Amino acid sequence: MTRKRIxxxxxxxxxxxxxxxxxxxxxxxxxxxxxSRMAAAQEIPSGAEDISFNSTDGTRxxxxxxxxxxxxxxxxxxxxxxxxxxxxxxxxxAQRFAKHGFNVLVFDYRGYGRSDGVAANExxxxxxxxxxxxxxxxxxxxxxxxxxxxxxxxxxxxxxxVASRRIVGAVVLESxxxxxxxxxxxxxxxxxxFLHVLGKNRFESARKLNSVKAPILIAHGDPDHTIPTSxxxxxxxxxxxxxxxxxxxxxxxxxxxxxxxxxxDQVEQFIRESIKVAR
Numbered sequence: 001m002t003r004k005r006i007x008x009x010x011x012x013x014x015x016x017x018x019x020x021x022x023x024x025x026x027x028x029x030x031x032x033x034x035x036s037r038m039a040a041a042q043e044i045p046s047g048a049e050d051i052s053f054n055s056t057d058g059t060r061x062x063x064x065x066x067x068x069x070x071x072x073x074x075x076x077x078x079x080x081x082x083x084x085x086x087x088x089x090x091x092x093x094a095q096r097f098a099k100h101g102f103n104v105l106v107f108d109y110r111g112y113g114r115s116d117g118v119a120a121n122e123x124x125x126x127x128x129x130x131x132x133x134x135x136x137x138x139x140x141x142x143x144x145x146x147x148x149x150x151x152x153x154x155x156x157x158x159x160x161x162v163a164s165r166r167i168v169g170a171v172v173l174e175s176x177x178x179x180x181x182x183x184x185x186x187x188x189x190x191x192x193x194f195l196h197v198l199g200k201n202r203f204e205s206a207r208k209l210n211s212v213k214a215p216i217l218i219a220h221g222d223p224d225h226t227i228p229t230s231x232x233x234x235x236x237x238x239x240x241x242x243x244x245x246x247x248x249x250x251x252x253x254x255x256x257x258x259x260x261x262x263x264x265d266q267v268e269q270f271i272r273e274s275i276k277v278a279r
Contacts, residue, residue, distance in 0.1 A: 035119050038088055055127045055130075060115065062113055064087055066097075066105075076147055078104075078132050079155075080151040081152055093256060105135070109128045110125075125157070145167065147168045157203040163214055173217070174219045174220070174255050175227055175253050176235055177235075179203055183231070215270070216239045216243045218245050221255045221259070222250070226253040227253065248263055
């Protein structure tokens with residue numbers, strides 16, 4: 001093979017590799033972030049205060065704060081939604097917990113709802129999560145021990161990261177996953193595991209749970225066709241005591257919506273018991 005041919009083949013291989021990595025990153029982004037903007041005419045739910053606060057880099061985030069219907073409140077819950085939709089999909093959930101004695105903050109990550117910016121990196125989501133906690137502490141006067149972080153799906157990765165670095169009263173992980181690589185093994189079985197390192201985001205929640213000291217509830221539907229139920233088992237194995245595993249037969253990926261009041265009552269009971277201990 002001539003030197004010129006070697007160069008041509010080498011350049012072709014480099015271009016193919018670059019195209020593969022680029023394509024893989026596009027697939028990763030499409031699977032991870034599915035933001036939905038909120039219509040300007042969207043009404044604020046009854047009982048909600050429309051609020052905004054800035055993330056670490058100055059990105060303005062939008063949310064709704066629901067004050068507890070009774071005093072003193074049980075705790076202040078911060079809800080972290082999944083990779084699709086926006087807070088307009090979970091306003092009813094916040095209203096439900098507010099009626100049961102909780103302050104509730106639901107907010108949109110950058111690029112979602114009415115929040116500014118673009119969702120692209122896990123580090124940005126973690127910064128948005130920190131900003132939400134700072135908001136309820138500085139603007140609403142909530143003590144760290146009275147904060148409950150409730151994450152669903154992608155939101156569980158933010159909760160795991162924030163709770164691994166900060167003091168909180170309790171943690172709820174619903175339909176979560178142990179790591180991006182673990183989910184990729186199920187969603188992209190054709191992709192060799194050694195190539196997972198090419199992904200942009202890691203979302204290593206199981207590893208981070210080792211640093212979480214707050215009580216943890218891990219809930220998952222069975223079967224879950226979006227994130228395998230086995231991911232809940234991996235998260236539970238990684239978590240410290242006190243911890244609880246709640247597998248809900250017949251529930252879909254969105255357990256809080258499909259399993260009804262019986263499930264939400266169990267979540268509430270766990271939080272009440274955890275916060276009582278924290279007091």
